[in-house]
Amino acid sequence: MKRWCAILCASQCIAQNPLPQFRDMAREAGITQVVPNGGTTSKQFILETTGSGVALIDYDNDGKPDAFVASGPGSPSRMYHNEGRGKFRETTAELGLTRQGWAQGVCAGDYDNDGYTDLFVTYWGQNSLYRNVGGKHFEDVAGNLGLTQARTRYNTGCAFLDYDNDGKLDLFVANYLKFDFDSTPQPGANPYCFYRGIAVNCGPRGLPFDRNLLYHNQGGTFRDVSDASGISKPNGNYALGVLTADFDGDGLTDIYVACDQTPSILYINQGDGTFSEEALLRGAALDESGKALSGMGVAAADYLHEGRPSIFRTNFSDELETMYRNRGKGEFEDASIEAGLGQNTRFVGWGCGFLDFDNDGWPDLLLVNGHAFPEVDKLNIDVHYRERAILYRNNKGHFVDISEKAGPGITTRHSSRGLAIADIDDDGTEEILVNNQGEPPSLLRQTAKPSGHWITLKLTGVKANRSAIGARVRVTAGTLVQTAEVRSGGGYLSQSDFRLHFGLGSSTAVDRVEITWPGGAKQVVRGLEADRVTPIREQ
Amino acid sequence: MILAPLFLFAAAATFEDSFRAGLIALQRNDLKTAQTELAAASKLAPGNGRVWIALAQTYRKLNEFALANEAAAKAEQLGAKDTVVLTSLVIFYNEAGQTFRAAEVQARYARLVPNDTAARERAETLYFEAAQPLLQQGKFSETIPILTSASKAIPASAQLQLALGVACYGLRRFDDAAAAFLKTIALAPEIPQPYLFLGKFLDQVPARLPEITKHFLAFQKANPDAFAGYYLHAKALNAQSVEPETAMILLRKAAAINDQDAAVHFELGSVLDRLRQFAEAASEFERASSLDPNDAATHYRLSRVYDRLGKPEAALAERTKHAALEQAARAAKN
Numbered sequence: 002m003k004r005w006c007a008i009l010c011a012s013q014c015i016a017q018n019p020l021p022q023f024r025d026m027a028r029e030a031g032i033t034q035v036v037p038n039g040g041t042t043s044k045q046f047i048l049e050t051t052g053s054g055v056a057l058i059d060y061d062n063d064g065k066p067d068a069f070v071a072s073g074p075g076s077p078s079r080m081y082h083n084e085g086r087g088k089f090r091e092t093t094a095e096l097g098l099t100r101q102g103w104a105q106g107v108c109a110g111d112y113d114n115d116g117y118t119d120l121f122v123t124y125w126g127q128n129s130l131y132r133n134v135g136g137k138h139f140e141d142v143a144g145n146l147g148l149t150q151a152r153t154r155y156n157t158g159c160a161f162l163d164y165d166n167d168g169k170l171d172l173f174v175a176n177y178l179k180f181d182f183d184s185t186p187q188p189g190a191n192p193y194c195f196y197r198g199i200a201v202n203c204g205p206r207g208l209p210f211d212r213n214l215l216y217h218n219q220g221g222t223f224r225d226v227s228d229a230s231g232i233s234k235p236n237g238n239y240a241l242g243v244l245t246a247d248f249d250g251d252g253l254t255d256i257y258v259a260c261d262q263t264p265s266i267l268y269i270n271q272g273d274g275t276f277s278e279e280a281l282l283r284g285a286a287l288d289e290s291g292k293a294l295s296g297m298g299v300a301a302a303d304y305l306h307e308g309r310p311s312i313f314r315t316n317f318s319d320e321l322e323t324m325y326r327n328r329g330k331g332e333f334e335d336a337s338i339e340a341g342l343g344q345n346t347r348f349v350g351w352g353c354g355f356l357d358f359d360n361d362g363w364p365d366l367l368l369v370n371g372h373a374f375p376e377v378d379k380l381n382i383d384v385h386y387r388e389r390a391i392l393y394r395n396n397k398g399h400f401v402d403i404s405e406k407a408g409p410g411i412t413t414r415h416s417s418r419g420l421a422i423a424d425i426d427d428d429g430t431e432e433i434l435v436n437n438q439g440e441p442p443s444l445l446r447q448t449a450k451p452s453g454h455w456i457t458l459k460l461t462g463v464k465a466n467r468s469a470i471g472a473r474v475r476v477t478a479g480t481l482v483q484t485a486e487v488r489s490g491g492g493y494l495s496q497s498d499f500r501l502h503f504g505l506g507s508s509t510a511v512d513r514v515e516i517t518w519p520g521g522a523k524q525v526v527r528g529l530e531a532d533r534v535t536p537i538r539e540q
Numbered sequence: 541m542i543l544a545p546l547f548l549f550a551a552a553a554t555f556e557d558s559f560r561a562g563l564i565a566l567q568r569n570d571l572k573t574a575q576t577e578l579a580a581a582s583k584l585a586p587g588n589g590r591v592w593i594a595l596a597q598t599y600r601k602l603n604e605f606a607l608a609n610e611a612a613a614k615a616e617q618l619g620a621k622d623t624v625v626l627t628s629l630v631i632f633y634n635e636a637g638q639t640f641r642a643a644e645v646q647a648r649y650a651r652l653v654p655n656d657t658a659a660r661e662r663a664e665t666l667y668f669e670a671a672q673p674l675l676q677q678g679k680f681s682e683t684i685p686i687l688t689s690a691s692k693a694i695p696a697s698a699q700l701q702l703a704l705g706v707a708c709y710g711l712r713r714f715d716d717a718a719a720a721f722l723k724t725i726a727l728a729p730e731i732p733q734p735y736l737f738l739g740k741f742l743d744q745v746p747a748r749l750p751e752i753t754k755h756f757l758a759f760q761k762a763n764p765d766a767f768a769g770y771y772l773h774a775k776a777l778n779a780q781s782v783e784p785e786t787a788m789i790l791l792r793k794a795a796a797i798n799d800q801d802a803a804v805h806f807e808l809g810s811v812l813d814r815l816r817q818f819a820e821a822a823s824e825f826e827r828a829s830s831l832d833p834n835d836a837a838t839h840y841r842l843s844r845v846y847d848r849l850g851k852p853e854a855a856l857a858e859r860t861k862h863a864a865l866e867q868a869a870r871a872a873k874n
Contacts, residue, residue, distance in 0.1 A: 192874070197712065198681060281859065284844060289810075291840025291862050319712060321743060334844075338781040339814070344746045346714075382713050 020403055021358045021451070023392070023410030023433075027444040030081075031089045032068060032434075034441060037075035038418075041439040042375050046185055047204040048103055048125055049073070050373040051157065051177065051241065054352075054419030054494030055436045056107045058118050059083075060096075061136030064534075066423040066498050067092075068434050070442050071104040071122060078104045078122060083425055087446075096139050102126055106494030107419075108243075110161030110170045111467040112218060118468065123156035123174060123494070147223040148172075148216060155180045155211065158243030160490030162254045163466050164230075164270055166520040169218040170466045170489070173232070175240035175258050176211040178204065197382075201374040205239040205261050213240055213258065213266075215276075231268075231275045232256075238263045242299040243490050246310045247473060249331030252521050254471050257285065259296030259314050269331065285312060285325045289335035294320045295349075298419075298493030302355035302364040303484045304340070305398040308475070310486065311336075315350025315368050315493065318384050322350060322368065341400035345391055347384050349373055352420030352493040356431045360453025360504030362481040363395035369435050371416030387414035390435075410445040417443070423498030427534050429455040431502055436495075454505040454531040460487055462518060463539040471519035474501055478508035478531070505531050555584040559591055566598055574598045589619025593628045600636060608636070616645065623652055630666075640670035640686050647693035664690075664697045671703055680710035691720075698728035705737060714744035718752070725755050732768065735759050739772045742779040749780050760790075770794035771804050778811060787811045802832035809841060818848045836865035 027033065039049025053071035060067050065083035072078045077099050081089035093099070103125035109118050117133035130148055131139035143149065150156075155177040161170040185208065186193075189200025193207030215232040216223035227233035242259035249255065253270035257280075260266060264287055267280035280286035288294055295317035301310040309327040316322060321343050326336035337343055348370035355364035370388040378386050392407045393400035404411050415437040425432045430450055435443040456476070460469035472487045485501045505511065511529040518524065518539050529535050562577030578595040585591060592615035599608035612632055619625025626649040633642035643666035650659040667690035674683040687704035694700060705720030718741075721734035738745075738752055745752070753776040760769030774790035777783045791808040798804065809824030825842040832838065839862035846855035 282847070284847075287840065289841070290837040291866070292837070293866075319714075319744060338779065343743065343779065343781070346744050346746065382711075383715055 020406045022408035022448040023445045024408055024448050025410045025413065025443045026087065026446045027442055030087055030444050032081050032442055032444055034076065034079055035439065036070055036072045036436055036442060038073035038438045040375065044202050044375060045188060046182065047202050048180055050202065052103060052105050052418060053436055054107045055421045055434045055442060056109055056496035057421040057423035057434055057498050058109045058496060060118055060133055062117065066425050069107060069120065070436055071107050073103055074101055077101050087426060098139055100129060105156060106158045107496050108159040108161055108490035109496045110470055110489045112161060112170045114467045116467060121159055121172065123159050125155045125180065126153055128156050153181065157241050158490060158494050160243045160245045161470055162245045162489060163471050163519050164254050165274060168464055168466055169220055170470060171218045172216040172223060173243060173256055174214040175243050176213055177241060178239050179209040179211050196374050196377065197380055199376050199379060201376050210237055212236055231277060235266050235278050238266055240266065241297050242493050244299040244301055244312065245488055246301050246486055248310060248327060257299060257312055259299040261295045262293060264293045265296045283331055283333050285333040288323060294323060297351045298353040300353045300355055300492055304364050304395055306482060308484050313353060313366060315353050318347055318349050321346060344402045348388050348391065351418045352435060352495060354420055354422045354492050354497060356422050357502065357504035358431065358447060359451040360429065360455045362483060362504045362506045363397060365395045366393040366400060367433060369417035369420050371438060387416045389414050415440055415443065419493045419495035421492065421495045421497045424457060424502055429532055454509055455503060456505060456511050456529060456531050457500050457502045457534040458514065459500045459534060459536045460516065461536065461538045465519040465539055468499055473517040475515040476503045476511055477513040478505045478511045481506060481508065555581055558584060563594060566594060571598055571602050575602065587618055589615045589622055589625040592618060593625050593632060596632055621652060623649060639666055643667040643670050643690065660694060664694050664700060667700055668703065675703060675707060678710060680707045683707040696727060698724050698731060701727060702733055705734060709737060714741050718745040718748050735772055736768065739775055742776055749776060752776055767794040767797035767801065767804065771807065775807055778807060784811050784815055800831060802828040802835060806838055813841065813845055818845045821845045822849060834865060836862050836869065839865065
């Protein structure tokens with residue numbers, strides 16, 4: 002009898018921590034349209050390689066995140082309404098989202114505090130600020146609100162943030178480089194147009210740098226404050242993914258920008274309307290040997306339960322992924338190998354995000370991959386244009402690569418770019434929307450619910466911006482203490498759900514939630530039940 | 541030389557007459573007669589590989605290279621199991637400057653005479669001679685097919701595996717390079733080169749690190765007086781971020797044997813940095829920097845530890861050196 006009990010106990014222990022199985026349910030969900038992004042077997046220009054992002058936002062306030070997919074020419078960027086029960090319905094045309102072009106990034110925020118989430122889409126060309134009109138229609142107001150650009154720019158990552166804590170969302174836009182079809186050399190034209198001996202599209206090296214942009218929300222219109230704020234000062238970076246957070250814990254939102262083949266940027270908010278670029282000084286620009294890597298996507302999490310956001314960045318093949326551990330006060334060190342991330346160097350990484358797929362209270366990490374050059378397949382080497390994703394389980398601060406055993410949603414090969422995360426059906430497991438070049442998007446979902454408990458917090462600002470972007474949350478459940486921040490943009494040119502999801506492990510309740518709203522006001526909520534979405538309004 | 545064995549096997553009747561006459565003419569360098577007689581013989585016995593190799597030799601001497609190659613190809617096809625044809629073909633291809641083909645034929649011959657060690661060694665030498673000039677010119681993509689074929693033909697050659705590893709490394713095919721170097725180690729564990737090459741790209745083959753670490757440990761134990769063994773073993777541990785205390789001890793041993801190697805001091809500085817022993821880390825990076833002042837990475841690491849030691853001016857100076865070296869490296873690349 003004793004022996005049978007022991008066997009039963011062992012099997013229960015195993016069952017508590019099974020490997021997740023992810024499946025792509027995009028087709029069943031109705032997200033079926035191909036996302037064009039230039040050539041699929043050969044790309045003549047770098048512009049074909051970088052797009053594009055995705056978003057999971059609740060545009061009509063029905064409580065369910067909807068799916069937005071940014072697209073290159075040949076298709077409009079599409080919106081799919083979440084109909085519930087795992088089904089989506091395309092609403093692109095009825096919402097007025099008809100524009101076609103080289104869409105790159107997407108970020109969201111209620112810039113006019115009217116209670117509806119607005120959408121900003123970056124382009125090679127003029128950006129679009131889609132004002133959400135009552136959840137029924139989007140109108141592009143970029144031109145009317147001071148966001149018109151005087152020349153064609155290669156805008157990439159973006160984020161709404163309230164850098165001066167005035168309750169109105171400002172807007173940061175990264176710029177990759179200066180590009181036009183006429184003056185950019187053809188593949189093979191110079192040494193920057195080769196990869197391992199084969200002719201490929203040129204760049205980014207060899208193409209001129211551009212500068213990043215910051216727009217201040219004047220309460221109705223935006224004003225370009227890039228020069229005055231110091232944002233435009235760095236001039237030697239190919240900027241892609243954007244991540245905002247209060248990295249140094251001073252109550253002000255800072256900005257990190259993943260840069261391709263050049264040092265990444267960390268703008269530290271000085272609190273007087275200006276930013277100081279301090280990535281090199283703070284150890285977040287280069288790898289531990291002082292090399293600039295090819296940064297693409299970027300995400301933040303308190304992966305060690307230290308109460309501070311560390312930075313994860315995806316890079317090119319032959320490079321490690323980077324984990325910059327936040328040692329406090331915004332001082333970073335390259336902890337990639339210590340964190341268990343020195344495992345994959347054959348992938349070109351793009352979209353990335355932390356999610357707690359097993360609800361054990363430790364944020365896991367997903368990144369999606371795909372080479373920049375389709376031509377790489379001709380080389381017959383272990384680097385491919387289409388690649389599987391990488392899923393790391395966070396084992397109490399150390400990441401373990403479980404990709405090969407995590408189901409076809411992870412192992413199927415695509416040339417992926419942006420990804421966004423949300424619990425689309427409020428069942429306590431987070432889903433992932435992935436933009437795949439030249440293919441329909443993927444919607445990754447676990448086939449079984451994890452055993453851990455969870456809570457999702459939906460914050461609404463009152464004095465702070467309505468989206469609560471920049472609000473920092475500390476959740477205590479038993480011995481688990483986790484922190485997270487509401488964020489616009491992030492990952493690779495993408496927007497995840499504003500709601501914050503926390504795995505709670507075996508805890509069936511949350512003892513304490515402490516919210517620090519933008520501006521510094523603190524609010525404490527106690528005794529919340531687990532396994533539900535809980536709204537919290539700023540008091 | 542090529543003709544001697546063929547005389548012995550010249551067949552009877554009209555074919556025999558023509559073949560013999562052709563061979564004699566070829567030996568006398570009467571190339572026109574040789575061509576006529578051997579062509580006639582080849583018509584009489586078109587399935588005889590020996591006629592075709594004699595004809596190939598004749599055409600080559602007549603500078604009819606396309607015809608020579610065509611005849612040699614027929615000889616290769618018809619005489620695939622004929623040791624006389626194969627040895628003659630090796631000579632033909634070698635004299636024609638087609639070293640890779642000579643190696644391929646020699647390897648085929650060696651398989652027919654498995655007890656002939658010299659035949660296998662000759663094939664190994666020919667393969668290496670075919671690959672070496674390409675390796676030296678950095679033509680790695682052209683070298684790899686030769687060495688891949690070579691390592692299939694002569695799987696027990698450490699020399700060929702090592703060369704294959706170098707070619708793959710040159711093309712940044714790190715996993716293939718690691719596989720070749722590990723095979724080299726399996727074949728000849730006493731050769732230091734594969735260990736040293738593996739040590740150059742440990743960060744590119746994370747999945748193989750546990751296996752590589754075992755080999756490095758064995759190399760260290762087999763060479764207790766060599767600093768490289770301790771250094772490489774420590775480097776493999778550091779690449780996995782495991783056993784920092786062991787790595788520190790190993791690196792101190794390496795430095796005790798050879799204090800003049802900048803890489804050892806850099807690695808030791810990195811371990812101490814990871815262990816948050818910043819003052820000691822700074823000393824090691826300083827030593828590395830004095831030995832190799834042009835290594836940008838050392839200046840960067842020094843700047844980081846100076847920051848942590850509260851020496852902002854020293855940190856700035858190192859950052860400046862790092863930036864200048866990086867810029868110079870980029871300029872040189874362009």
